[in-house]
Amino acid sequence: MKKLVIPFALLFIISLISFSPKPVTDSTNSWVRINLLGYQPKSSKVAIWASKTNEVPEKFELINQQSGKVAYTSTNIKSFGAYGPFTATARLNFSDFKTPGKYFIRIAEVKSPEIIIDDEVYRHTADFALRYMRQQRSGFNPYLRDSCHTHDGFALYGDKAGIKDSTHFDASGGWHDASDYLQYSTTSANAAYHLLMAYRDFPQAFADTKQANGLDGKNGMADVLDEAKWGLDWLLKMHPKDNIMFNQLADDRDHISMRIPKEDSQYGKGFERPLYYINGEPQQRGKFMNNTKGTSSTAAKFASAFALGSKTFLSTDEKYAQQLKNKAISALAYANIKKGVTQTASVKSPYIYAEDNWVDDMELAYASIPLVDEKSWNKSSKEALNYAKLEPVTPWLTKDTANHYQYYPFVNIGHYELAKLNQPMRKELMRYYKQGIEQVWERAQKNAFYRGVPFIWCSNNLTVAFAQQCFWYKKLSGDESFTELEQANFDWLFGCNPWGTSMVYGLPTWGDTPTDPHSAFTHLKQYPIDGGLVDGPVYTSIYKNLIGIQLTKPDEYAEFQSDLAVYHDDYGDYSTNEPTMDGTASLIYLLAAYDSRVKTLPKEFQTELGAITRGKKTEKKIALVFTGDEFADGGESINKTLVDEQVKASFFLTGRFYNKPKFKALIKTLKANGNYLGPHSNGHLLYNDWTKRDSLLVSELQFKSDLIWNYGAMEKFGIKMKDAPYFLPPYEWYNQQIADWTSQMDKQLINFTSGTRSNADYTYPEMGKSYRNSEEIYKSIIDYDQSKTNGLNGFILLLHVGTDPRRKDKFYHKLPELIKYLKTSGYELVKINELLKSEP
Template identity: 85%
Template sequence: MKKLSLFKAVLLVLTLTSFIPKPATDSSNSWIRINLLGYQPSSSKVAIWASKTNQVPDKFELINQNGKVVYTSTNIKSFGAYGPFTATARLNFSDFKTPGKYFIRIAEIKSPEININDEVYRHTADFALRYMRQQRSGFNPYLRDSCHTHDGYVLYGAKAGIKDSTYMDASGGWHDASDYLQYSTTSANATYHLLMAYRDFPQAFGDEKQANGLEGKNGRADVLDEAKWGLDWLLKMHPKENIMFNQLADDRDHLSMRIPKEDSQYGKGFERPLYYIDGEPQQRGKFMNNTKGTSSTAAKFTSAFALGSKIFASADENYAQTLAKKAMSALAYANIKKGVTQTVSVKSPYIYAEDNWVDDMELAYASIPLVDSKSWKKNAKEALSYAKMEPITPWLTRDTANHYQYYPFVNIGHYELSKLNPLMRQQLTQYYKQGIEQVWDRAKKNAFYRGVPFIWCSNNLTVAFTQQCMWYKNLSGDKSFTELEQANFDWIFGCNPWGTSMVYGLPNGADTPTDPHSAFTHLKKYPIDGGLVDGPVYTNIYKNLIGIQLGEPDEYAEFQSDLAVYHDDYGDYSTNEPTMDGTASLIYLLAAYDSSVKTIPKEFQSLQGAIIRGKTTEKKIALVFTGDEFADGGESINKTLVNENVKASFFLTGRFYSKAKFASLIKTLKANGNYLGPHSNGHLLYNDWTKRDSLLVTELQFKSDLIANYSAMEKFGIKMGDAKYFLPPYEWYNQQIANWTSQMDKQLVNFTSGTRSNADYTYPEMGKAYRSSDEIYKSILDYDKSNPNGLNGFILLLHIGTDPRRTDKFYNRLPELIKQLKNAGYELVTINNLLKEEG
């Protein structure tokens, strides 16, 4: 919580205003703002011209590291005055896609270095995760010390029969905002974002830390270690069906700045107060807060527990079952008294004044099918009813709002429910669109495309709005707001009036926060890598906050205005304090951008987003075998490959990997240097056979199933990073499946059409579909003879086993086929070799 208890602040109802400074005539009073982190080649790429003169350029140049002009453009859109600037304009260079490092030049004005590369966001999610780890309470791995181990004593617990000051274990979790309060509402939302980030983009995360946060791999992605740290604390905050706590500690925390050892200012030694959720108003300084029910916090518990149960099911079944039970009891708690639960303060009237709760209930009901699949229709219907109650998150329609009044700042329920129930998707995506249009109506009037209000934690709102734009685009296919989405992402990393990144230490060597409102940096000079700071606020808010005093001269003085201010100064608690929950949201966003769809190289043939053939200029063929329930050809195929000194690729389902009778074969194939990959966990049919665009699975089902396939592979030492290529079950998919695969940093592949090799599973009872081994063999040789490029680059698909009703087993012809292909000059390689990947 912000350090408001030190001051008597006055929040004014604001309207969006602008200030035009006196025109400057010196051309040095002009700047070019960019995303300091960089741009992906295929992304929207826009820089901002910002000047205190009246000048607007008519062209700009892109200069490479050798000083050569590589691009010149007149794609400039002028917007006039904004904030401290007299003239502003958007410099669009989206059509320049060549990777490299450059700068924009306009006369003698130069931009900072521009990095264009597919890898610009690589590992940034893990970098931001450092801040979450540093915020741990209980054992803190950064300090290698423990803190707050005596928490806490219960208040307001009468409804549960708990006497005031009763001790209950609540140690753990995360400190909230570089202070040491801990809130269930922000912690549950942060936990959900971390779980969702891993579920949607697992390959964005590495494994460099143990579960306790210290150095050392533990076989689990670090983001899951962090999410479990959050889940474990939430379990303590909901220890029994009739007990749930909303808050640990209160604004008495703000009496001093200190490194988090053990606090003793709460009247009971080292114990801190633990506030029970009773659905009734509780303390807010000299007044009472506006708590009306139990729903908002309890519903957040529900969704976090449900998603956690789903994700940890394969790794820790007992833990997953515990979370599933807690999800159900938390939902019951949310329904005790419908309404919002607000936080508590003792000395000041300032709190997290959350005022909406139906969005939390929507997400809760959309999450319950993760732990109770039989009730998905009923729960989806319930979730939709709540969605209709608040189709647009209220802050999107406004120029101002109270602190955390509409939280979370993005309606995650719309996104999750759209994936759970495709029939509801159109309505829910329209809700997203309506909210985006409200912000766009403000944003389109200025060069920065800024439509997010400058209230406290404006950066959190900016990240949330970027998420909403991204989700809308992914769900609807409508790319109308792509440039708006990118502009908000760019804002966080320097394309703003101040020209600074709002994330501590990211990117390295650029202008990022160095003096945030944090005890770690202020007292000990400890870096708080990855922390997202609050961000600029309306100048009217800043001026009415008593007690702010900058410690050093303002390095951004010439960019402050009557519109908004931002300071990289410990003394400004309103703009430069990092937050745990905002950083967790940013981690999701960074993982998404890091995992965005990549372009398939032109030398490969593709269909619906899957690579279906390698280079036709190289005489290479990848023999590919798929398997689900049968493996009768396994030993014969392996023997042939060894005898012929050939390596092949095997795409096997999770069910195949999990069968004990196949384990020895799998180990042998792996030991012999063959490529082993996934083929889905349950051999799902993704889309309709006749209506290819008609999906039969949700995004959640698809990604959960594929993750389960990889989990089964890990038992054989095959990690997700070792198997980039994924061959879909039934060899049937569409572009959406390819996109989802790409989001997980995997590449969909499929067989090359033209031969009958993939029909080697058929048997006579199938009638006209049946193909004999002779017919299959002949089709392969005929294709080679009748096509100019022959079988060059072919992905030739066969099956590792077939139904017993097929007695004419094609794998018995494999030795003959391989010899024939070798004689024709072909090299038989694994799929990663065919597609020029290492491994």
């Protein structure tokens, strides 16, 4: 038969015609996929056009949900052709539309689900996902208000440590790993680290509504820390002595049946379940042998979790922090017993956590040890960098497939922590992150969903990890090249995927989310598993070769399955719809990060680069603010004036000031008289260059550590962090990054109101043209008040507690005259927390 030959040029023209924009005519075979949770106004905002026809729209409209009117029209459409079940796909970019509200995209007769644009769209979502972690608790389970697995467990493989098989160790507690009731040290340590890290980086994202046992009631500690401590307490049991460490509790015989956890007598020694000792050798139960080669991977994860835990709880529970410190050091020693990976054990099933890399764990461990041993900073950072060089890019980033948990954790946390620990190493570490991102981008840029993450088992966990890596890279490098890629991976998790469903149970409550996950809680009792991140889609080839999967009902997403990948909201599919504890913990970090990207300051206040610089111009209130570092010669005079005039002021003092014995009596007096006392940095650091304001002179770790030390010095006077939420920067000089870091610590940066020369009261004649005498300073204040419409309303008027001895003309001697003038002019002098009290 004669072959038909079509010239290449003609084929090219036909392909252009096939996928060129056309008017949309078929609304039954076309969809618009969005992030069901919503978009922040300033973020990347992209929806996906997905059609089983060749049609690609020429434009799209954003319709106001309430009024029905067109709010925005755009032709910013990028076509990509076929993907998965779709013949035509395209990216609909509306990033330049920033008006908050509720909308939907309309293309002819095709409409998207409701689109929410608001700064608050991710608010409280991290705490929502935390519900799943509490529900996964073993020991006492607050959701069930019942206990389970209280008799665990008995040791196996402990002969190297002189432990006879079946010896009992208390291993009750911790988290069930997924919908089954196994418990793994490696996933638990990683989860605990993510929770601790989430609180450290974004404390404002978390509330205190639960007690330590998970039941309702505040206990003075953020719920995320209660949960992290629950995990740490169990890890302490899994490393009871320097020469004893267990890798897992229970095994795959757990999978015999679906059940609500009680005492669980399915197998084992009575109610006890087996504890697998880490001996650095392959372990076999039944007919399956794992590929354990050493002690490093799990033990190193212990070390980093214990170290960060010690640092976190040092200010609230010194004894517990010391215990964690000791365990961090012993865990690192255990990791060095035999360099190599520790894998989990299985009895009946071939499926295990087949972790195959361990140097990333060692990198994080060595980057974490300086948190509990400051003297080791130089040596430990060098060790960490050596390990970083052995695996600069997490291997799965370069591949389109991998074994189950082969490269775990799915993101190299060590690069991020080490980059903060050691500024000179940052550039190289950021290059490692960028290399990995570029590998994924090479695949992602070929499809409309920007999907470059492989569809292997737990693909959603990888998606979270990749978004984290993009987020950290941007944060540390300032390079925003991958912002849209990062957002695309976040959006994927919440509905911007071929199936149009969120991958998090119950989030958002108004959207399409899993309802029939592979979980005994939902299947047997219809208990909601709020916040659980399900495994996510897998390659169709993987799905077809898994053992024991059988769908229990018609597939609601049948028209969106393809030869590429499948996802089923069916409890019979354990490969795509089973929630995981560690994946959810990672998601909690990401949700906290996105929640904290936007902090809206009250509109009635004047702000600059993230700092509040003036209160309400509509109220005749002024805050007198005094800063102090090395001098306090005006302290007694200032205090006397305040008492005589019955006025309260605000004092922002450095850690050095608080720690000087000669200033102790003054500080106590100022506090006793009801003044506001706050932080001014510990060592009076210069944060950024005087001429290049965006050029930082400190790292994030230096900044946060210094501020924490400042608060530590304040605690000696009974001033707790929660009592002093406002921070005034040293030298009154900062940039947006400093404001952001302050916000991440749940504090608000403030600065003086410009316009007067009050802050020049520290100058002295030898400074030449910069010098201002007290009469000039006083006159500048009066002149501003009398020349401006709102006068000094809302002013943060900054002065100094003391000045250099070379200044003989002390402005604090004019303070009585100034206060009398302000009072006569009708001003109310208040503390900073009263001036900045926002409307409810």
